[in-house]
Amino acid sequence: MSTTEDPRAVAKDASQERQKRMIADHFSRLARSEERGEKCVYTFVPGNLTELLLAFDVAPVLPEINALQSGMRGLSKDYIALAEKEGHSEDVCTYVKCDIGMLRSGNIGPTGERLPDPDLLLLSYTGCFTFLKWFELLKQEYDCPVTMLHVPYQADGRITDEMRKYVVDQLRDKIIPALEQMTGKAYDEDRLRELLARSARAEDDLVAVLESAKHKPSPIDAYFGGVYYIGPIFTAFRGTQEAVDYYRVLREEVEERIRLGKGPIIPSGELEQEKYRLVVEGPPNWTNFRQFWEMFTDEGAVVVASTYTKVGGVYDDGFRHDPERPLESLAEYCLGCYTNLNLPSRVEKLANYVRDYEADGFLINSVKSCNSFSAGQLMMLREVETRTGVPGGFIESDLVDPRYFSAANIKNRLESYFQMIEQKRARGVTR
Amino acid sequence: MMRYAVGIDLGSTTTKAVILDADSEEPFVLGRGITNSRSNYDVACAVALGDALVDARFGMIAAALERAGVDAEARRVALDELTLRFREQQYRRQLAELDRVVRELATEAGDELRQTELAAVDELMTSLLNQVDALFTKDAQRKSDFFRDIAGSQYMHKAEALTRGGGCASRDDGPRFDTLVGLYDKAILAVENTDTSGTDFEDCILDAVVGPQRSLPALGAAVSEVIATRLEKLANVGTGYGRARLPFADTQIRSEILCHGLGAFTMFPGTRTVLDIGGQDTKAIQVDDSGIVTSFQMNDRCAAGCGRYLGYIADEMNLGLHELGPLANQAKRRVRVNSTCTVFAGAELRERLSLGEKREDILAGLHRGITLRAMSLLARSGGVKNEFTFTGGVANNEAAVKALRQLISESYGEVTMNISPSSIYTGALGAAIFATRSLKQEVPAA
Numbered sequence: 014m015s016t017t018e019d020p021r022a023v024a025k026d027a028s029q030e031r032q033k034r035m036i037a038d039h040f041s042r043l044a045r046s047e048e049r050g051e052k053c054v055y056t057f058v059p060g061n062l063t064e065l066l067l068a069f070d071v072a073p074v075l076p077e078i079n080a081l082q083s084g085m086r087g088l089s090k091d092y093i094a095l096a097e098k099e100g101h102s103e104d105v106c107t108y109v110k111c112d113i114g115m116l117r118s119g120n121i122g123p124t125g126e127r128l129p130d131p132d133l134l135l136l137s138y139t140g141c142f143t144f145l146k147w148f149e150l151l152k153q154e155y156d157c158p159v160t161m162l163h164v165p166y167q168a169d170g171r172i173t174d175e176m177r178k179y180v181v182d183q184l185r186d187k188i189i190p191a192l193e194q195m196t197g198k199a200y201d202e203d204r205l206r207e208l209l210a211r212s213a214r215a216e217d218d219l220v221a222v223l224e225s226a227k228h229k230p231s232p233i234d235a236y237f238g239g240v241y242y243i244g245p246i247f248t249a250f251r252g253t254q255e256a257v258d259y260y261r262v263l264r265e266e267v268e269e270r271i272r273l274g275k276g277p278i279i280p281s282g283e284l285e286q287e288k289y290r291l292v293v294e295g296p297p298n299w300t301n302f303r304q305f306w307e308m309f310t311d312e313g314a315v316v317v318a319s320t321y322t323k324v325g326g327v328y329d330d331g332f333r334h335d336p337e338r339p340l341e342s343l344a345e346y347c348l349g350c351y352t353n354l355n356l357p358s359r360v361e362k363l364a365n366y367v368r369d370y371e372a373d374g375f376l377i378n379s380v381k382s383c384n385s386f387s388a389g390q391l392m393m394l395r396e397v398e399t400r401t402g403v404p405g406g407f408i409e410s411d412l413v414d415p416r417y418f419s420a421a422n423i424k425n426r427l428e429s430y431f432q433m434i435e436q437k438r439a440r441g442v443t444r
Numbered sequence: 445m446m447r448y449a450v451g452i453d454l455g456s457t458t459t460k461a462v463i464l465d466a467d468s469e470e471p472f473v474l475g476r477g478i479t480n481s482r483s484n485y486d487v488a489c490a491v492a493l494g495d496a497l498v499d500a501r502f503g504m505i506a507a508a509l510e511r512a513g514v515d516a517e518a519r520r521v522a523l524d525e526l527t528l529r530f531r532e533q534q535y536r537r538q539l540a541e542l543d544r545v546v547r548e549l550a551t552e553a554g555d556e557l558r559q560t561e562l563a564a565v566d567e568l569m570t571s572l573l574n575q576v577d578a579l580f581t582k583d584a585q586r587k588s589d590f591f592r593d594i595a596g597s598q599y600m601h602k603a604e605a606l607t608r609g610g611g612c613a614s615r616d617d618g619p620r621f622d623t624l625v626g627l628y629d630k631a632i633l634a635v636e637n638t639d640t641s642g643t644d645f646e647d648c649i650l651d652a653v654v655g656p657q658r659s660l661p662a663l664g665a666a667v668s669e670v671i672a673t674r675l676e677k678l679a680n681v682g683t684g685y686g687r688a689r690l691p692f693a694d695t696q697i698r699s700e701i702l703c704h705g706l707g708a709f710t711m712f713p714g715t716r717t718v719l720d721i722g723g724q725d726t727k728a729i730q731v732d733d734s735g736i737v738t739s740f741q742m743n744d745r746c747a748a749g750c751g752r753y754l755g756y757i758a759d760e761m762n763l764g765l766h767e768l769g770p771l772a773n774q775a776k777r778r779v780r781v782n783s784t785c786t787v788f789a790g791a792e793l794r795e796r797l798s799l800g801e802k803r804e805d806i807l808a809g810l811h812r813g814i815t816l817r818a819m820s821l822l823a824r825s826g827g828v829k830n831e832f833t834f835t836g837g838v839a840n841n842e843a844a845v846k847a848l849r850q851l852i853s854e855s856y857g858e859v860t861m862n863i864s865p866s867s868i869y870t871g872a873l874g875a876a877i878f879a880t881r882s883l884k885q886e887v888p889a890a
Contacts, residue, residue: 436702436736
């Protein structure tokens with residue numbers, strides 16, 4: 014191997030560059046959609062019906078993605094202030110306030126171009142009650158129809174035939190007609206099947222990437238790195254050839270890292286020594302994303318599995334979009350989103366992750382303004398601890414409100430937590 | 445020669461040091477020291493360590509007296525007197541330094557200072573010096589053990605008296621209160637951030653021993669013996685809020701959670717749950733049967749209910765911090781205080797006072813309020829298990845202890861509640877134990 018040129022660095026750049034380009038292209042396409050007469054739909058990540066939208070040549074805009082992008086770019090503080098000025102309480106989900114503030118500031122997207130107004134607000138309800146209120150607010154801003162897909166909560170921890178039928182009926186009788194009316198196009202199931210077939214291929218590769226963290230050392234960080242990996246498939250690209258290509262390249266890179274015994278890519282390069290393997294529950298903080306990540310990498314901590322990377326779809330249980338059962342599998346996808354799972358299912362999933370990924374600890378990043386994630390987290394913490402015997406940790410921050418990211422406090426807790434794991438691990442050796 | 449390992453807990457309000465005998469198998473505390481935290485962390489550590497070494501040397505003096513056959517009562521009397529005279533010497537040295545710096549600053553200020561203010565400075569410093577004797581009589585009550593607090597309160601008191609009438613308005617040419625306070629604020633920073641701990645002991649003890657040894661000649665010999673004994677530091681571990689800035693290597697720094705857990709476990713080996721309420725943190729910690737932390741929770745985003753909160757309330761009521769608990773325990777009834785925010789609690793306090801509520805009844809409500817916050821953290825950390833150990837500065841507050849005892853018994857039944865008189869040193873003790881353990885793991889260099 015050449016010593017002057019590192020082929021893996023190039024390979025790494027290949028997937029990252031590709032991803033960056035894909036997202037940028039998507040936003041410029043959106044910026045030009047009105048002049049090109051293309052329709053767009055505002056919808057949310059969990060339970061998104063991207064293949065169905067693409068089958069109608071409709072582009073999705075995902076407000077929570079815009080909010081997190083604003084957070085990462087340092088814009089959310091002013092957007093939130095603007096929303097609060099308009100009367101939104103301090104306790105309201107900061108994604109919502111960030112979005113409202115962005116809208117008031119000209120609706121300029123993350124690439125600096127204006128986002129199109131929605132032709133339809135499509136609410137696929139998968140457990141986050143705030144989404145309902147969010148679209149009620151957007152409804153006041155835009156003169157466009159709203160349609161809602163009601164996805165029943167998995168209260169008993171399973172999907173029944175009735176639940177599936179209930180969702181499929183809504184897709185057929187409500188969502189598809191709304192899209193037909195908006196676009197003037199007829200529903201083309203064959204086209205949907207093609208898209209779903211590509212989704213399944215990309216999903217296979219995504220699962221392989223996420224499960225690569227079972228190796229020691231893990232070649233990926235499945236939380237901080239993970240949010241980059243889920244980017245395309247959770248946003249506008251599920252069902253596209255671009256997504257298929259991206260996940261194939263990504264998987265190859267990751268497999269190469271395993272072959273070379275490499276740890277994950279981190280902000281400062283590569284993690285040299287994996288000291289702690291963690292399972293993380295809860296969304297990350299976006300305003301101080303790098304600083305937050307480095308609090309882990311500085312201590313040699315790698316996240317080997319996270320639930321946040323399952324909000325836009327749980328695939329590691331075997332679910333795939335299925336071209337043979339197009340609407341049924343879309344329904345199952347929505348029903349299976351992480352936010353739609355009940356607490357016992359979430360506990361079980363986390364405990365399984367701890368076991369399957371041989372984690373040293375289980376950590377919750379709790380976000381007070383995110384009800385769909387935070388409710389029940391302390392119970393989950395205790396329960397996962399009891400079932401797995403690994404120590405649990407609990408930190409608090411926020412999605413995109415920088416006022417709620419207290420670096421000193423979080424670092425203090427994390428350091429204590431890592432030392433606690435260390436001490437537990439050393440027990441029996443030193444004592 | 446005495447070899448020791450030191451643990452330092454650099455907290456938001458106070459810095460604590462505990463030194464352990466490095467050659468003892470079981471943790472054996474040689475001395476404990478405390479000082480107020482300040483901007484220069486190195487100095488705060490040095491002063492706390494210096495204080496702990498003084499404590500250790502006093503222990504050695506006591507041992508020497510015992511060996512010399514001095515009986516227990518005579519030892520106690522002599523050591524009490526020696527301690528008082530020693531503290532007085534320390535105080536006088538710091539006051540001399542304060543005097544020097546205040547006058548220097550006054551001179552530097554030049555025309556900015558009025559003639560009357562220069563005269564006031566002179567009068568102020570003379571007044572402080574004249575009050576020293578009274579501070580160090582046997583029965584004197586000092587509101588605090590820290591120079592900053594004692595000298596500060598006397599200075600402010602006198603400055604107020606000198607400027608009364610003139611006030612801080614500049615309508616006449618009298619001394620201005622703000623100017624005088626400004627001088628003190630600058631000077632105390634300079635005085636506090638100068639490390640004199642290295643030379644302190646020998647100088648002070650030689651002056652201090654003069655009186656007491658007249659009635660107990662053996663004391664002079666014991667002091668000389670101790671001065672001649674070399675103390676050697678073998679290891680140190682730091683913890684606390686300022687630990688990242690401690691002048692220690694990374695490997696010598698431990699999280700305060702681990703230190704508090706281990707410290708509490710060492711003091712009371714039956715400990716399974718620890719509650720620590722310090723200056724700005726409340727920590728609920730669960731430990732296993734080896735003192736290893738298994739779970740913890742800390743307050744986040746808000747420090748209401750911590751030591752600083754009580755300090756603020758004490759200021760609002762014009763009381764000393766340690767007067768709060770006893771007063772609250774005189775309550776006949778409990779006024780409900782709802783504010784969970786430090787600042788709002790001050791407003792609510794004034795409101796209640798204006799409505800005619802008694803101070804003790806309000807304080808009883810406040811203490812229950814802060815205890816309820818701690819209960820929530822305890823619940824989040826996994827509840828209260830037997831035995832329960834309460835540590836940190838707030839554990840010295842009897843009203844907080846009373847409220848906690850009651851709430852724990854209501855929620856968790858009867859559990860043994862441990863409070864050590866030296867509970868404020870829990871974190872430093874844990875750190876010191878980590879320091880001695882590091883010695884045992886290392887191959888001796890010589």
